[in-house]
Amino acid sequence: MITATNPIFSCYEHDQAHYDEVFNAKGEIKKMYETLFELYCGHSIEDYILLNNKAKSSFFNQGITFQVYGEKETKEKIFPFDLFPRIIGAEEWDHIEKGALQRSKALNLFLWDIYHDKKILKQGIVPVDLIGSSANYLQAMIGVDPPGGVYNHVSGTDIIKHSDGEYYVLEDNIRCPSGVSYVVCNRTALKRALFGVFNHYRAHTVTNYAENLLEILQSVKPRGVDIPTCVVITPGMYNSAYYEHSYLAKAMGVELVEGRDLYVEKDFVYMKTINGPKKVDVIYRRVDDLFIDPLEFRADSSLGVPGLFSAYRKGNVCLANAPGTGVADDKAVYTYMPEIIKYYLDEEPILNNVHTYHCSRPDELKYVLEHISELVVKPVDESGGYGISIGNKLSKKEIAEVREQIKKEPRKYIAQPIMSLSVHPTYIDESQSFEQRHVDLRTFTLLGHNEEFVLKGGLSRVALQKGNLVVNSSQGGGSKDTWVLKDKH
Helix, strand or coil, X not given: CCCCCCHHHCCCCCCCCCCECCECCCCCECHHHHHHHHHHHCCCHHHHHHHHHHHHHHHHHHCCEEEEECCCCEXXXXXXXXXXXXXXXXXXXXXXXXXXXXXXXHHHHHHHHHCCCCHHHHCCCCCHHHHHCCCCCCHHHCCCCCHHHCCCCEEEEEEEEXXXXXXXXXXXXXXXXXXHHHHHHHHHHHHHHHHHHHHHCCECCCCCHHHHHXXXXXXXXXXXXXXCCEEEECCCCCCCCHHHHHHHHHHHCCEEECHHHEEEECCEEEECCCCCCEEEXXXXXXXXXXXXXXXXXXXXXXXXXXXXXXXXXXXXXXXXXXXXXXXXXXXXXXXXXXXXXXXXXXXXXXXXXXXXXXXXXXXXXHHHHHCHHHXXXXXXXXXXXXXXXXXXXXXXXXXXXXXXXXXXXXHHEEEEECCCCCEEEEEECCCCEEEEEEEEEEEEEEEECCEEEECCCCEEEECCCCCCCCCCHHHCCEEEEEEEECCCC
């Protein structure tokens, strides 16, 4: 057993109620972390404060920030980063990667079906009204064939490790999943602050994401195009994920554009340049569905490109991700993921679903209304941790308010048991020491025309407030560098 004699670990309390990724049930360091733990114990508190500040400065100087939207104002914040990395062994990662890829493939087939033949709906495996009532189901996409047959080119799968040591998927994100730029920046920041730690572990790189994303985008080029011109479209610098948009464009070596930089002529898309118009073939969009084309969707949108959807529908440009993918990351559809996987792939799910109650079902609604204090209630169409109610953290008055919200719009809510997310040692500025904090993992899966890729790492998000289960950056969470080992331990 390695004893935490160093002051920076002196406040670490091993709570057996949670699955600790670094310490076993006896409070001993797991073999995979022994060397790392010894290396970190070699630093004094003063050393660590300097290293931590160095990492913060690195993020600040690179402009690695995000926007938090409040009721009265919008704030720009540096993305909180913890210097103690999370390690995932080769065998464990293999299980995660196969499961994430399986879900992405099944969701792509599901999207094709519900916008074409609707077989899964006609056979009653997924209810028709569930899809028809989804705010993200786009009637305009019915019968549209996306180039390469791909809808969810980029998928983010949110995974937790429960107290039973098993992985569970909390939700699938396939509209505009964000966070991958922080994965790469976390690795860069850790190398700058503590380069020596990488000499002791063989971890997969995460800096190859952009080149793989570009290959995926190029693989879904429209017919008749040899060398496609790809761009990233952003809502602009005030968007919460603007840093990521600019980072990915730069890393791929493509232009970052706004709607005003593009125009459509005779159902082809062109980019304005100082050398004249340039045809655009593939657009990695970070603009929401309803804002991409004011002629087709919201007429008041200044973010989109008039005529873009018409060009897309005629196969003259590829949009990634495809419009209408949001229906598949509706949290109510999540409840049917085991059936969706079995239906399209004839396979058992590799990753577990969390048991989920959908409030549109009368018997499940009754249970949820009676047991809110034991459940996590989520709106089906929100992201970023917004709108989540964790029952055991609510007052009687708040529980009553949540109950009334659900009664008004049952279709809008799902509920899940309060899962015990695994914990990981995390440096806390206030105590100047390591403490237990809950973590999850967002994996990033890419699908192209006969191509696929899963980033060997992902974003480990940390709930920085003690006891908090919400890890989203918009709710005060931070992140860790995630090492996937090449060698089996």
